[in-house]
Amino acid sequence: MSKPETPAAAANFLRPIVQTDLESGKHAKIITRFPPEPNGYLHIGHAKSICLNFGLAREFGGECNLRFDDTNPAKEDQEYIDAIQSDVRWLGFEWSGPVHYASDYFPQLHDWAIELIKAGKAYVCHLSPDEAREYRGTLTEPGKNSPYRERSVEENLDLFARMKAGEFADGACVLRAKIDMAAPNMNLRDPILYRIRHAHHHQTGDQWCIYPSYDFTHGQSDALEGITHSICTLEFEDHRPLYEWFLDNLPVPSKPRQYEFARLNLNYTITSKRKLKQLVDEGHVSGWDDPRMSTLSGYRRRGYTPASIRHFCDLIGVNRAGGVVDIGMLEFAIREDLDANASRAMCVLKPLKVVITNYPEGQVELLELARHPKQDMGVRALPFAREIYIDAGDYEENPPKGYKRLEPNGEVRLRGSYVIRADEAIKDAEGNIVELRCSYDPATLGKNPEGRKVKGVIHWVPVEGSLECEVRLYDRLFKSANPEKTEDGGSFLDNINPDSLVVLTGCRAEPSLAQAQPEDRFQFEREGYFTADLKDSKPGAPVFNRTVTLRDSWGQS
Known part of the structure; x- marks a missing residue:
């Protein structure tokens, strides 16, 4: 699309x-x-x-x-x-x-x-x-x-x-x-x-x-x-x-x-102050500024920008007709703003250790990656060494059709780095993959040599120098487009999405994120747009909130 x-x-x-x-x-x-x-x-x-x-x-x-x-x-x-x-x-x-x-x-x-x-x-x-x-x-x-x-x-x-x-x-x-x-x-x-x-x-x-x-x-x-x-x-x-x-x-x-x-009616959203207060008072959310709330303080903490909200208000216009606005329109506005203005970075949410067996032990290369593909935001330094982390979901022993990541004896490019091949998967006593042994092609830094083809590109971070962090995956607070309506005439609370917040610990972020300040915004490549939490994040110990996913469902055919 x-x-x-x-x-x-x-x-x-x-x-x-x-x-x-x-x-x-x-x-x-x-x-x-x-x-x-x-x-x-x-x-x-x-x-x-x-x-x-x-x-x-x-x-x-x-x-x-x-x-x-x-x-x-x-x-x-x-x-x-x-x-x-x-x-x-x-x-x-x-x-x-x-x-x-x-x-x-x-x-x-x-x-x-x-x-x-x-x-x-x-x-x-x-x-x-x-x-x-x-x-x-x-x-x-x-x-x-x-x-x-x-x-x-x-x-x-x-x-x-x-x-x-x-x-x-x-x-x-x-x-x-x-x-x-x-x-x-x-x-x-x-x-x-x-x-x-x-x-x-x-x-x-x-x-x-x-x-x-x-x-x-x-x-x-x-x-x-x-x-x-x-x-x-x-x-x-x-x-x-x-x-x-x-x-x-x-x-x-x-x-x-x-x-x-006409007032703003947004699907998947509650805007009654009485009901918002009920969510807070009864502990369904952490407070008025919980990033799942429809409050401005909640949107701010989640990482929405003032410019994106103003743009959204321009998009919906002012009339007397009323109707319900698709929340995808609001997500479109924030995604468009962050796509243009958020610095790029890499963060591995479910780390899987990779040992590149033919890379020299003790050697470290400093690679330079652009902070943004179109804006002049400078570069960030990323150390590349023998041991790295990739996301556990980027390796499949029995990949489905169309899979473009690592598989046994398959190759993939590391973002801004080399092409690697999966040679061996190390498993624990329960059969879980705990480590990959790979080899790299030293001639593939930068553009692929002519005629060289790989299926896909994945993100990664070095083991040494990467930063352990917490990542909070926020989703819509309500699972129903009309939270007020329930099949059995129950409360709007019955429509709360049990997966509206998933907290991931032990994630690994690239070294450039060590100095992330509260409210700094990033696109984590292949994962979505994230913001350093306004309250809980601090330099050296970041906590990142997922602001919005990369996928856009509004305005596409």
């Missing part, structure tokens, strides 16, 4: 909207924002939003804010805030000005809530959660007014003040907007503005025991920051009328416009 051509970036329906708004003078400068909730680590779906919001601002000379929508202190943590900032910067973007927090606007949101109460557009409701669901109605039936809906302004002001003062327990009551309990859009059926939560907040401490809802916070935060294009995923499309109702009924300094795009 031939290598596919690099596809062009897909369409982004928001780009012409922004361009028209600027050309018409509707906006002198665009201001976007990336507004994560700090209740987990960012995943590949967030990467699409980051590239979209920061990318539009960068392309059109605007600004993009980073704002944490931190309205639920019970699920938020400073660890997540720090990780999110690190991931945004790693992906190659920088936000405008300081980091923003929705909690920065809590005083203003509180004052606006009081304005709604005074205008008769908000009330304190004591319905229990179960009662509230019953009163809310269904998609086909209108809801019923709460029995507390017609409280006086004075009573609502008093009750809301007592909520803020901490007189009520969690869940005892809420502040709701008074809109329309018969509205076809259920988001307009008197939505919650404030809940009681006696919880310590990572930014405001114990200053508040009432917290605004996401819907009440989000649009007003956009307005306070002067956001021109409030870009979110399609699940918020039904929330847009409520977003606009708040802007129309409050004295906000600006009126942003909300636009929705």
Whole structure:
């Protein structure tokens, strides 16, 4: 199969909207924002939003804010805030000005809530959660007014003040907007503005025991920051009328416009933060940055590059159609990047000792091999001596048809070195091959002499000077393209791939890898693309993660 051509970036329906708004003078400068909730680590779906919001601002000379929508202190943590900032910067973007927090606007949101109460557009409701669901109605039936809906302004002001003062327990009551309990859009059926939560907040401490809802916070935060294009995923499309109702009924300094795009759905992948947290909490993975996770920190540790993820986001484009993206497309993007930029090296994953019987004992040649076949990355020195390691899979006593590696009395070329012939296999008491005795042809260094043919080329490392290392073979975390779906209606956990991580110890790497730094990336010839682990690898004692295999299954015919 031939290598596919690099596809062009897909369409982004928001780009012409922004361009028209600027050309018409509707906006002198665009201001976007990336507004994560700090209740987990960012995943590949967030990467699409980051590239979209920061990318539009960068392309059109605007600004993009980073704002944490931190309205639920019970699920938020400073660890997540720090990780999110690190991931945004790693992906190659920088936000405008300081980091923003929705909690920065809590005083203003509180004052606006009081304005709604005074205008008769908000009330304190004591319905229990179960009662509230019953009163809310269904998609086909209108809801019923709460029995507390017609409280006086004075009573609502008093009750809301007592909520803020901490007189009520969690869940005892809420502040709701008074809109329309018969509205076809259920988001307009008197939505919650404030809940009681006696919880310590990572930014405001114990200053508040009432917290605004996401819907009440989000649009007003956009307005306070002067956001021109409030870009979110399609699940918020039904929330847009409520977003606009708040802007129309409050004295906000600006009126942003909300636009929705299709979220990223990637097969073989889970992006629910709740389920990702479950994987971490229950020990199915080693942490949020486990290289099998769909988090950006996991992809980074596995060896994915920021450029490859940005390129992937360009390939999938921005539209409203939705659908599921093949994970092979993401693997294609990283493979293409590493093929062009990763240094070549050799590492034997399952070492088999080879003694070259006719090579002089004590003699060592320093061979020079290019670090990259096309890029000018210099050369690496590789000592060649009487004893080397090859991969155990590169010798077969009874080879299948089409086999192009070593077999009894067969020849093969060692990468960048000589042609050798397999003369004898040494076996242990159980019949396992533990050593090969081979001979080499000293006239075959470099190009083959005219007319000389060998079946194939294999990789190798010297016994003396090679580096013992650990290699972690990562595969997809889930064995099913749709991890959420199981035959018996079980949990997504039932679809975990038991072979998603295979750890190989005793591997042997060429000497040039002794100084590999964490996050250095290599193509191990014939094995795949590997990265020195961000946490566990160190010079002299490397640990390599398989980033992606050499085989490309996407975009080929």
